[in-house]
Amino acid sequence: MIKTDDKTAFWWFLLFALVVIGAGLGMRAPWPADEPRFVLVAKQMWESGQWLFPHRGQELYPDKPPLYFWMIASTYAVVRHWNVAFLIPSLLAALGTLVLTYDFARRTWNRQAALWAAGAVLCAMQFVYQGKRAQIDPTVVFFITLGMYGLGRHLLLGPNWRWYWLGCFSAGLGVISKGVGFLPLLALIPYALMRWRGWQGLAEPALKGAGRWWLGGASFLLAIALWFVPMVVTALTSGDPEHRAYLNEILFRQTATRYVAAWHHQAPPWYFLEVIALFWLPFSIFIPWLIKPWREAWRQRDARVWWPLAWMLLVLLFFSASPGKRDMYILPALPALAWAAAPFLPALGERRGVRAALLAFAVALGGLLLVAGGMALTGDPRFELKLEAERGLAGDPHADQLWLALAVMGGLIVAAALWLRRARAIPLTLVTVLVLWVGYGMALAPLLDGENSARDVMTEARARAGVDTAIGLVDWKEQQLLQAQGEVTEFGFRAPVDLQWQRGLAWLHEAPAGRVLMAQDATLPACVDRAQARSLGSANRRSWWLVDAAAAAGCRGEAMKP
Numbered sequence: 001m002i003k004t005d006d007k008t009a010f011w012w013f014l015l016f017a018l019v020v021i022g023a024g025l026g027m028r029a030p031w032p033a034d035e036p037r038f039v040l041v042a043k044q045m046w047e048s049g050q051w052l053f054p055h056r057g058q059e060l061y062p063d064k065p066p067l068y069f070w071m072i073a074s075t076y077a078v079v080r081h082w083n084v085a086f087l088i089p090s091l092l093a094a095l096g097t098l099v100l101t102y103d104f105a106r107r108t109w110n111r112q113a114a115l116w117a118a119g120a121v122l123c124a125m126q127f128v129y130q131g132k133r134a135q136i137d138p139t140v141v142f143f144i145t146l147g148m149y150g151l152g153r154h155l156l157l158g159p160n161w162r163w164y165w166l167g168c169f170s171a172g173l174g175v176i177s178k179g180v181g182f183l184p185l186l187a188l189i190p191y192a193l194m195r196w197r198g199w200q201g202l203a204e205p206a207l208k209g210a211g212r213w214w215l216g217g218a219s220f221l222l223a224i225a226l227w228f229v230p231m232v233v234t235a236l237t238s239g240d241p242e243h244r245a246y247l248n249e250i251l252f253r254q255t256a257t258r259y260v261a262a263w264h265h266q267a268p269p270w271y272f273l274e275v276i277a278l279f280w281l282p283f284s285i286f287i288p289w290l291i292k293p294w295r296e297a298w299r300q301r302d303a304r305v306w307w308p309l310a311w312m313l314l315v316l317l318f319f320s321a322s323p324g325k326r327d328m329y330i331l332p333a334l335p336a337l338a339w340a341a342a343p344f345l346p347a348l349g350e351r352r353g354v355r356a357a358l359l360a361f362a363v364a365l366g367g368l369l370l371v372a373g374g375m376a377l378t379g380d381p382r383f384e385l386k387l388e389a390e391r392g393l394a395g396d397p398h399a400d401q402l403w404l405a406l407a408v409m410g411g412l413i414v415a416a417a418l419w420l421r422r423a424r425a426i427p428l429t430l431v432t433v434l435v436l437w438v439g440y441g442m443a444l445a446p447l448l449d450g451e452n453s454a455r456d457v458m459t460e461a462r463a464r465a466g467v468d469t470a471i472g473l474v475d476w477k478e479q480q481l482l483q484a485q486g487e488v489t490e491f492g493f494r495a496p497v498d499l500q501w502q503r504g505l506a507w508l509h510e511a512p513a514g515r516v517l518m519a520q521d522a523t524l525p526a527c528v529d530r531a532q533a534r535s536l537g538s539a540n541r542r543s544w545w546l547v548d549a550a551a552a553a554g555c556r557g558e559a560m561k562p
Contacts, residue, residue, distance in 0.1 A: 009115055010102055014095065017122050020433060021094050021131045024441025026084040029453035029483065032540055035134040036453075036479035037061075039086045042072035043482070052231045053246055057481060057490050060242050062249035065176040066227060068136045086134045093142035094131030098122060100142075100149045101335045105342040107157055108304050116349070117342035120286070121334055123429060126279035128437050130328055136178050137328040143174035144332040147184030148311065152339075155191045156307060158203040161212050168216035172223025183315055183332060185220070190310035194303045201303035267325040272316055275327045280334065282429055285357045286341060286348055293344040309340035355425035359417060362425075362432045366413025373407030405443040409435055454479035457539035462486050464534055464546050465516050474504045474519040477540065497523050505555050512549030521545055527555040 030036045041054045041061050054061040054069055068089065076085035098118045106114035121127055130138050150167020154160045167184060174181020195202055207213075235243040277284050297305035312333040319329045348354050377400065412435045420428040450456035454477070462485040465471055470487040473480055475497045481490060491503040504517050521543035524530070532551035536544040 007111070009111070010118075013102075013115060013118060013122075014098065016430070016434070017095060017098055017118075020122065020437045021128055022091050022441075023438040024132070024445050025087055025091065026081065027442065028445045028449040029083050029455055030086055030134055030479065031449075031452045032477060032479055034136075035086065036477070036482045038064075038069065038134055038136070039072060039082060040478045040482045042069040042076070042086070043082065045069055046073040046076060052227070052234055053243060056478065057493050059493055060246045062246045064136060064178060065250065067173065067177045068139050071139065072134070087132070090131050090134055090138040093138040094127065096142045097127075097138070097145045097335060100145045101338055104149050104152055105339055107153075108339070109343045112346055113342040116345035117335075117338040119430075120283040120338045120341065120345060123433050124280040124283045124334055125436075126275070126327065126331060127334060128433070130331060132437065132441060135328065137331055140174050140178045140181060141332045141334070143170050143177060143181055144183050145335045147171040147174065147181075148187060148308070148336060151184055151187050151191075152307070154207070155187070155203055156201060156304060159207050161209075161215075164212075164216055165219045169219040169223045172220040175220075175224050176227045180329075180332070182220070183318070184311075186314045186318070187307070187311040189314065190307055191303075194301075194307065197301070199301040199303040199306070201305075201307075265324045265326050267323075269320050271325045272320055272330045275330055279327055282358055282361045282432075283334075283338070285361060286345065286354060289348050289351060289354055290341050290344060294340070305340050305343070308336040312336040312340065349426055352422070355422045358425040358429050359422045362413055362417045362428050365432060365436070366410045366417060369406045369410030370414055371410070373403045373405070373410060376403035377407065402444065402447045405439060405447065409439040409443075451539055453483060454539040455483045457536050457544050458483040458485060460536050461518055461544070461546060464536065468514065470511075470515045471546075472504045472507055472515060472517045474500045474517055475523045476518070477542075479540065480518070501525055505552055508547075508549055508552060509556065515549070517547040517552070519545060519547060525555060528552055529554060 030039045037056060041056055044055045044057075045051055045066075048055070051066065051070065054064070054066050071089040072086055075088045076082060079085050079088070098121060101121050102114045102118040104114075105117040130141075147167045147170040150163045150165075150170060152167075154164035154167070158164070171181055171184045174183070191202070195206060232247065235247040276287075294305065294309065315333040315336075316330065319325065413432050416428055416431045416435070420431070458480060461471060465486075467486060470489060471484065473484075473488060473490040476490055476493070478493075481488065489507070491500040491507070495503075501519075501523075504519075508515050508517055518536070524533070524545060524547070528547055529551045530545075532548070534546040534548075536546060538544070
């Protein structure tokens with residue numbers, strides 16, 4: 001059992017969380033698919049001073065609102081190092097989410113339940129993984145959790161109109177980070193139904209004052225207006241057709257159209273149930289044992305349990321209804337699930353079945369890492385080659401160190417399981433979390449960084465091209481432009497590959513002595529002489545080439561056919 005009598009226990013927990021999430025900060029560069037894109041957008045904002053309309057290379061980037069990019073750029077203004085700055089917003093957002101999870105559970109129940117709730121969130125693998133990445137989602141999770149916290153302080157623990165307004169304002173900030181920031185407002189639906197049916201645990205007396213309720217809507221719109229109003233005014237008055245196109249794209253295609261008729265990441269309706277079961281381990285182990293106390297809380301009409309749980313189910317329904325799904329979409333529901341579980345977790349942590357399941361989780365995870373690393377180092381060479389090929393590590397001089405790190409991490413977890421056993425399954429879970437994420441941040445990620453970030457291939461490209469040669473990127477990815485060294489140009493990101501090649505070859509032949517093209521192997525036109533082109537190796541499981549004027553001599557005037 002975790003001892004929680006000491007009021008300093010939460011500060012020790014927060015220090016533990018800082019180590020788990022922050023380990024490896026500054027030891028790697030941005031990785032695809034999303035990190036290089038977001039950092040590139042923030043970097044171009046900082047360098048150009050264009051804060052309203054994000055750009056990716058020479059093109060506008062209308063996929064996401066700009067608040068998260070502002071945060072990365074603002075962090076860079078303080079630390080002046082992109083490899084440090086790009087992860088700090090997610091780190092701070094994750095820690096803030098843990099503080100909010102703890103404090104709301106403490107006010108609703110007690111310190112012990114609060115520490116268990118915050119610990120449950122921290123132990124969920126998806127939460128830490130996203131907190132260690134430069135994704136928008138940890139920031140959105142924070143704003144949504146702050147929105148739920150503010151509403152909960154008013155609807156359950158109030159009345160407290162100021163917290164209600166702040167919660168609505170936070171939901172608006174969530175919208176200008178990512179469109180789903182409005183989700184906390186859905187919590188008004190279960191509140192209204194529970195108030196109508198006379199549930200226990202709601203703020204007393206009944207909250208009245210239509211004007212005050214509507215001020216919440218005004219607070220929500222005010223937060224959105226901080227970006228939306230100047231953006232719309234500029235788009236409508238600048239006379240730039242790209243600004244008009246940006247407005248239409250971000251208001252319609254990237255919101256309503258993407259939700260109703262998603263064009264990628266399609267998955268079946270039950271997809272997020274699988275995510276919760278697997279990616280929220282080991283917290284999700286408790287869910288089968290929570291069903292009985294939740295059922296009892298339903299019979300008692302306890303809003304303290306069912307208000308966050310009902311909202312969590314609404315969020316699950318909302319995301320499941322869309323054909324487009326990614327695992328991180330459901331993450332905002334995690335703190336609410338922890339709030340609903342909080343009063344029951346200390347007792348469940350004593351259950352033999354729960355402890356046995358936690359022990360099995362640790363043994364399975366540690367065993368998987370130990371076997372994978374050990375077999376790659378000492379087993380059939382074909383197994384190692386297969387793993388390296390799947391991870392794009394073929395020929396990587398750091399591959400053996402990577403497998404050794406995996407084996408050591410797995411060995412430590414298995415050793416802890418043998419020592420602590422079922423009786424101390426909760427400390428074992430904390431050890432497992434610590435070893436997994438500190439090992440990932442300080443050993444695995446640095447070893448994978450050269451290939452994953454495209455730093456190595458861009459360094460090789462500059463060395464092969466020469467210091468004074470301009471490199472033109474064709475069919476490029478954001479990490480290529482972000483990691484580029486020296487003079488680099490590009491020919492559009494969304495432009496068709498054939499058009500990029502036409503533009504690139506025209507640019508190359510204008511000054512053949514001081515220019516080369518860099519492109520993927522899969523899209524090299526047939527007219528390129530591969531015998532004269534120079535292979536750069538691979539990055540992100542793609543092979544890259546340098547093409548100079550001699551290698552492209554046969555491409556003048558020809559249609560580009562990869």
